Amino acid sequence: MTAVQDGTKKRGLWVLFSIAFATFMVNADSYIVNISLPVISGYFKVGTEAVSWVVMSYQLTVTALLLVFGTLGDRIGIKRLFMLGYAVFTVSSLFCAVSPTLGWLVASRALQGIGASVLYALTPAMVPRYLPPEQRGPAFGALATAAALGISVGTPLGGLITGLLSWHWAFLINIPIGIVAMLVAKRVLPADLCAAEKASLPAFDYVGSAFSALALVSLIYSFSKLNSLGLAPTVLGAAVLFVASLMVFVLWERKVAHPLLDYSLFRSPAFNYGNLANFLCLCYLAGHNFITPFYLMTVKGLPTERAGTVFLLYSLIYMGMGPLAGQLSKRVNPRILCTTALLAGVLVSFGFSLFLNAEGMLPVYGYFVGLALVMATFIPSNNNVVMGMAPPGKQGAVSGSFRMVGRVGMTVGVCLFQTIFALAALQAGKLHADALKAVERTQLLSAFSTVYAVGAVLFAVAAVSSLLAREGSVVAAAVE
Structure with a gap:
């Protein structure tokens, strides 16, 4: 290897590190705050409904603007926008x-x-933009690993930080890390496209972007306020706004020259069922990450740092099982793997709902181990199913839609589990974490049991959807 080749390889590794670290940071921060929510609700003396917006506001803006920034990168400049994203993330922390x-x-x-x-x-687009073809396969694998690592360590890390310091440090830790990440990105990322190259790009769909964001925000708002406000004019108005925005978005996207979503993909039942299974599974996972800390701290009486270590059990099993499941999906039909895992999820969630009042921590550990095995088997296998059905030239569109649907599922999951818990606890959702401890134990257990029973239903519907996601249908639909 010549000195030039060695230097190019090292630069490529630094570029990959910069991209992968952004993936890790975003995913970790999606989860690092969840374990702190009972502490935050007690600090501000607010209930589960109000504190859920600490998570939902983050997920909403991430999801609503995902398509917008993915397209704007080519117009503003990927490096410039990437640096701006780090700056906004760091200052807002x-x-x-x-x-x-x-x-x-x-x-x-x-x-x-x-x-x-x-x-x-921007991270998926940066790999083919900045790295040579022979490095792209391993690079995408590194991004998947970074995302899984961020999801896995976020909750236990948040528990340790909050328990040993305070919830404020769950955000303060981002500041020095964000500054270093910006400096690395500034140094290693290549310059952006010149003005002439940007001018040749198709027009950006501002109208579609606005209505997609409006539809998502109005849906989550109306759903989250249903418990506290009932069918109040503001709730009904938000629901009507959601339906109207969604209809306008669909009609507009069908006629615009360069739509945000490739609608030819949605003609395939296989693509739709695979995405539905992904939506429901991530809906459960996000809801679990929101509501389970409240169970561990109010019913089991665990301190924040101990609750965080319980989540670490899930993380370790997920990280260890994920690669094995990926290899297994090469030998066994991944659709069958997905369906089997989701059916196991039904047993795990419903079984846990029956043992919430059991003495000791054994049922809790069993639940976390079971859930980790379910998710570690389903997520890579379902990725294989959906991406494996993508026709040539459509991989980017399939990946973008798949990621967006998953993010919407995570946002809805927090809202759904919070609403179910609050309704089942007969307005206990209006009480902050300290006050929840004073609620009658049987009432709390009934509410938590209802949440996990509904979660079992989500897994059951996802299993049916996964079974119906037959291979090859996306290609056929795209060719028709």
Whole structure:
């Protein structure tokens, strides 16, 4: 290897590190705050409904702007926008840490979500842009590993930070890390396209972007407020706005020259069923990450750092099992693997709902081990199913749609589990974490049991969807 080749390889590794670290940071921050929510609700003296917006505001902005920033990167310049995303993420982390009120924290988390959306949207496009063909396969594998690592360590890391320091440090830790990441990106990422190359790009769909974001925000708002406000005019108005925005978005996208979504993919039942299974599974996972810390701290009486170590059990099994499941999907039909895993998820979630009042931690550990095995088997296998059905030239569109559907599922999951818990607890969702401890134990257990029973239903529907996601249908639909 010549000195030039060696230097090029080292630069490529630094570029990959910069891209992969952004993926890790965004995914970790999606989960690092969840374990702190009971502490935050007690700090601000608010209930589960109000504190859920600390998570949902972040997920909403990440999801709503994902398609926007993915397209804007080629117009503004990927490196410039990537650096801006890091800057917004870092500054907003400071705003989160010094928040004097819950409203300030929710707004700061929404701003943080904007920065995270930039990073999340650009990373898949940066691999083919900055790395040679022979490095792209391993690079995408590294991104998948970084994402899984971020998801795995986020919750236990948040528990340790909050338990040993305070919830403010769950945000403050992002500041030095974000600054270093920006400096590395500035140094190693190649320059952006020249103005002439940008001018040749197709027009950006601003109208479609606006209506897609409006539809998502109005859906989550109406759903989240249904428990506390009922069928109030604001809730009904938000629901009507969702339907109207969705209809306008679909009609507009069908006639625009360069739509945000490739609608030819949605003509395939296989693509739709695979995405539905992904939506429901990530809906459960996000809801679990939101509600389970409340169970561990209010019913089991665990301190924050101990609750975080319980989540570490899930993380270790997921990280160890993930590669094995990926290899297994090469030998066994991945669709069958997905369906089997999801049926096991039904047993895991429903079984846990029956043993919430059991003495000791054994049922909790069993639940976390079972859930980790389910997710570690389903997620890579389902990725294989959906991406394996993508026709030539459509991989980018399939990947973008798949990621967006998953993010929507995560946002809906938090809202769904919070609403079910609050309704089942007969308004206990209006109480903060400290006050939840004073609620009658049987009432709390009934509410948590209802949540996990509904979760079992999500797994059951996802299993049926996965079974119906037959291979090859996307290609056929795209050719018709």
